[in-house]
Amino acid sequence: QSVLTQPPSASGTPGQRVTISCSGSSSTIGNNYVYWYQQIPGTAPKLLILRNNQRPSGVPDRFSGSKSGTSASLAISGLRSEDEADYYCASWDDSPSGWVFGGGTKLTVL
Amino acid sequence: QVQLQESGPRLVKPSETLSLTCTASGGSISTYFWSWIRQPAGKGLEWIGRLSSTGTTNYNPSLKSRVTMSVDTSKNQFSLNLNSVTAADTAVYYCARDGVLSAFDIWGQGTMVTVSS
Numbered sequence: 209q210s211v212l213t214q215p216p217s218a219s220g221t222p223g224q225r226v227t228i229s230c231s232g233s234s235s236t237i238g239n240n241y242v243y244w245y246q247q248i249p250g251t252a253p254k255l256l257i258l259r260n261n262q263r264p265s266g267v268p269d270r271f272s273g274s275k276s277g278t279s280a281s282l283a284i285s286g287l288r289s290e291d292e293a294d295y296y297c298a299s300w301d302d303s304p305s306g307w308v309f310g311g312g313t314k315l316t317v318l
Numbered sequence: 319q320v321q322l323q324e325s326g327p328r329l330v331k332p333s334e335t336l337s338l339t340c341t342a343s344g345g346s347i348s349t350y351f352w353s354w355i356r357q358p359a360g361k362g363l364e365w366i367g368r369l370s371s372t373g374t375t376n377y378n379p380s381l382k383s384r385v386t387m388s389v390d391t392s393k394n395q396f397s398l399n400l401n402s403v404t405a406a407d408t409a410v411y412y413c414a415r416d417g418v419l420s421a422f423d424i425w426g427q428g429t430m431v432t433v434s435s
Contacts, residue, residue, distance in 0.1 A: 210362060243421040245363075252412055252425040253363065259419055296363055298421060304379050307353070307365040307421070 211236060212297050212310035219316040225285040228313045230297030232278050236308060240300040242280040244273055247294045247312075256295070257282060284315075292317045320345035322413050322426035330407075330433050336400040340413030340426055347371055347394050351416035354387065354398045356409040357428075364409075368416045369396060403433045 213231040220226040230242065244257035255264050257273035260280065272283045280299075284291055297310040326338035340352065353368040367377035369387040377385050386399040400407060410430050414422040 241419070241421075245422070252428050253422070254425075255421065255423045258421060258423070264420075264423065298363075298365075306376055306378055307368075307416075309363045309365060312362040 210311040211301060211308035212299060214295075214297060214310035214313045216311065217314045217316065219318055220284075220287045221318045222287055222289065224287045225283060226287060226315065227284075228282045228295050228297075228315070230280045230282070230310050232280075232299055232308075234278060235302040236278070236299045237275065237280055238278040239302055242273065242275050243298045244271075244282045245296045245298065247296065249294070253296065287317055289317050291315060320415060320424050322415070322424060324411060324413050324426045324429040326429065326431070328429070328431060330403055330431060331435050332404055332433055333402055336398070336403050336407060336431055336433070338398045338411055338413075338429065338431070339395050340397070342394045342396075346391075347389065347396060348391055351376075351418075352389070352396045353414045353416040353422060355412045355414055355422070356407075357412070358406075358409040366398065366400070366411075405433050407431070408433045 241259045245253035246256045247253040260275040261273040270286045274281050295313045301308045321343050323341050330336045348371045351368045351370050354366040357363050367385050369375045384401050389396040410428040412428045413426045415424040
């Protein structure tokens with residue numbers, strides 16, 4: 209049981225816009241930044257979004273993040289086949305202190 | 319750009335101690351925190367804990383009683399010890415740079431550790 213809640217799966221067709229949600233609490237998302245990671249099977253996760261909505265250098269602007277209250281979302285527009293991957297959200301938990309992850313969402317591009 | 323590489327035994331016997339080292343190249347570990355994260359096959363990511371170059375640590379409460387982390391700044395390395403392992407500790411173990419405002423922005427490639435007799 210993950211501290212952050214994500215849907216186990218999501219899907220879309222090429223060109224579509226999909227969103228992945230991440231639900232937390234007042235001690236996690238409600239009081240701290242949210243980060244998103246993309247993991248292609250067999251590889252290490254890659255930082256996709258930091259501090260709720262910032263993209264690291266090299267991440268396409270098709271990826272965007274948002275946060276409201278104790279929930280956050282990752283949006284992917286102009287879906288491409290190479291976006292098929294697992295996506296994880298993460299946030300700091302104030303009580304007890306430590307990082308927590310969502311259970312992950314497997315994105316399928318149909 | 320900093321690169322991270324995990325190393326250590328791939329096979330550990332039940333009840334023994336899992337020991338891994340992460341070596342940083344291309345930059346110093348004297349700033350930032352440095353985390354260990356694991357992922358059982360087919361499952362999600364689990365944060366194990368982190369430490370700073372000065373030895374400050376935070377551990378996952380669910381693993382705290384079995385985890386010890388240490389740092390050797392002279393070798394640009396940090397280490398993980400997880401004792402009393404069981405099959406449930408079988409996973410890919412990653413080390414990652416843990417920035418205050420950038421979370422896990424750099425990851426090692428991961429190393430698969432199997433707990434089995």
